[in-house]
Amino acid sequence: MLKRPAAKSEIPRRTGRRILLLIFFGVLPGAAGILSMMKGSVSIPLSEIWSVFRGGSAGVHEQILWNIRLPRTIVAALTGADLALSGAILQAIMKNPLADPHIIGVSSGAGLMGILIMLAFPQFGWLITPAAFLGAMGAAVLIYLLAWKNGIQPVRIILAGVAVSAFFGAGISALLIFYSDRVHNALMWMVGGLSARSWPHVDLLWPYTLAGLLLALPAARHLNVLQLGDELARGLGLHVERTRLFLTAVAALLAASAVSVVGLLGFVGLIVPHIARLMIGSDYRFLLPSSVLLGAAVVMFSDTFARTAFAPVELPVGIIMAALGAPFFLFLLRREL
Template sequence: MASINERKAFRLSVIFILLIAVIACMIISLIWGSTPVSLAEIWRTLWADELTDTASQIIWNIRLPRNIVAALVGACLAVSGAILQAVMKNPLADPQIVGVSSGAGLAGVIVLILFPGYDYIVPLVAFLGAMGAALMVYALAWKNGVRPSRIILAGVAVAAFLGSGISALLVFYGDRVQGALLWMVGGLSARSWPQVEVLFPYAMIGLFLACLGAKRLTILSLGDETAKGLGLKVEQTRFMMTAVAALLAAGAVSIAGLIGFVGLVIPHMLRLIIGNDYAYLLPGSALLGAFVLVVSDTVGRVLMSPIEIPVGIIMAFFGAPFFLYLLRRDS
């Protein structure tokens, strides 16, 4: 009994440390930049009735909303990846690999290239694209039920198919691809309060539903036969949680573009520390995803200032080696 309580206390302490780390890195990100600001200026801006000086404008209108967007995107992608890995019982599952991000990406690129004047509907269209991709994966994988191996294979096929659609649009409309290319690379440049307002409902609803399904995901990760023996409706749970993962991924992709490795690597990093109990893994993944993306975005802003490196490139640069380490470790 003592060991169970100790393990629970350890997991809660890890989550608390991650929360403190997220807050700390967001404060550091507010300070660093082409125009450095002080903690006193940050404090004064947060409690000021009016923004009268340049530092306050930079903090309130540029860095603070961008940090919030980065944290929400990181949390959404990490939790989406953790859910998909449980649903498909495959450590390689994440929103990009199984086609969910590709569905959102194709829908978003269609709007950005063919209907550039309607970019305000990108979040809604991206969500519909992600859900459409998820339904396509399920339809292709269904044969007297859905098996995780068939889902992952169908997801890879759907991702490749949708990716070819994106490539075709970029080839046929080469004169309009600049905005779409930046969006596909994945970045947070010029993200401000309007993007926070769009993403916040997606993130809160998705994260809330994910936490509600945490116990089911833990049982599902034990295997279909064991889960059925414990009374879990496996197919229903798999479909519902895939929809939640699609919602989270679509919200993130619609705002930040196609950022890779967050949903793939972050849940693995947490499992090495706190294990596979999704009651702790999901909130921990959300916080670690937020931390990693805020740090990556800050590095992209300040590393070669005034030139900005998109956060998608930073994530690929650091995420790929860590993923290779995981492969070597498990082989």
Template sequence: MKYIHGQGIERSISKRKMLILAGLIVLLVVSAGVALSQGAVYITLQEIQDALNGGKGANSQIIMNIRLPRTLLTVFVGMNLATAGAVLQAVMKNPLADPHIIGISSGAGIAGIFIMIVVPQFSFLITPAAFIGALLAALCIYILAWKNGIRPLRIILAGVAVSSFIGAGISALLILYSDKVHGALMWMVGGFAARSWSHVELILPYTVAGVLFVLLFTRHLNILLLGDEIARGLGMNVERTRIILTAAAALLAASAVSVAGLLGFVGLIVPHTARLIIGSDYRFLLPASVLLGGSVVTLSDTVARCAFAPIELPAGIFMAILGVPFFLFLLRREL
């Protein structure tokens, strides 16, 4: 009887979590609709529908050539960074882990900036170069933080050290190539101005492949949360799993950095918010982070684009305004 009662409670909890995921899907659709309608020219939902159905008016051109690719890009970038953050928090056993904070995005950033200002003719290599940079940064952090296991505080300290070192390299590049600083500075802040369908095509395969790949590892992520000894006792190759998942997180972060620049704090804020509303089970937490990440970045970009119109702020500034207090709150609570 107790077993049957327990099954009923678990089914009820799972049903509630599925309803939350359905609500997050609605939130993502609403966020995209707001992004498409708001701007220098207000566009009604009917006009958006007409544009998606092949309309030829001026507003249809605004939707199809400017706002739709930008909105899709914000969704994909948010999904990638939120997924990367959720994975890193489990892999590194650190609730403060985030691609931007611990230096993985900086590794991707210095590789992207190097190509952008030193060899711009190879701009098509920004994503693979950013991936290599992110992976090397993650490897350095992992090596520096390892001492009879991984500790959250050591991860933060190692990440700060690696990020500072990479930041010095970025500064050196900007000084040596001062005539090309403006484009690189805008990219470092993180934003979506002047993005087009080519950027959507660039990030789409990484988003689809990366997110689906990570979703296959939700069971492994749950086991990692139990601790290394228990994970090994359950037959998991802990180090191999960590390497695979860190590489996947690095690829997701690098693809986002390559099209949006160094957009910070998404991987920190979103997984924690998702954890508060849906729990720590990665079977539900990861899909929730994916959906909520797309919504948060899309709404942040919309606010940054419209709040001070006609001046457009980079979305990275707005995310920093949200993220820094959130990070300090978590840091104070964890330490």
């Protein structure tokens, strides 16, 4: 049965609704950031936060805000934006609604290289991000090659991703055994957490986030064309494989930058694009910026909850995301397969 084409009057209405949703998504990171700066072992009133930003002094609270909470909040926002955008891109280019940097092994590739530098060559800590990028890119290309057989099928992507993730996971386990005297930091990094993240981490992360945004957002039109199928996309003049390779590199860069700073934080790239898609639709001109804003908000809210829910014990945010993401993944798995 053919669907009735949308009436001309419906198109502006739909676009207006999407713009309103984008504005709403834009407010969420601000609210999450304020809550993150207010809540913790020491509560800071909103009036004092406002006073500090205006140049006033709030004593000890000012030191806590500038040196601990603000950089941690910014790292959380950048990490959430990177992973959510990476997940949205991977779901489009791999034609798989279950694709996620963590689930299909891209983060595992980045994690293997990051842990290799961290344990075997700790004096070269500045190499973690570029090494993680190479690992993430290698994992993405390997998964794509293994899943390719006269086209890409969602089930093959999942199976190839599970296999590649298991392979890289074995490599990570081997490194932890070989360097058992240095595993504490690596174990915390594997869980995914924002503890002790400060301004140097912000300086490390924001250039990759900016580069990823500048490369990914203008490519939304290409992602829309890819959803029409490879043959039709070629007929419309799109270089399909070249586009996929370029966007795979962008997704790998985003995932690797986040992994290099906060560790193997999973499920952000799975949950956030789906929530955004359910609310704003599948037009990537709106879906990509929605994923960025919603991803930043989700990680900031989750980190605030992880810091305060079981005080004085602080949970890594990765535990919270896994608790939210695993049931959501099973729901999607049952619905899609």
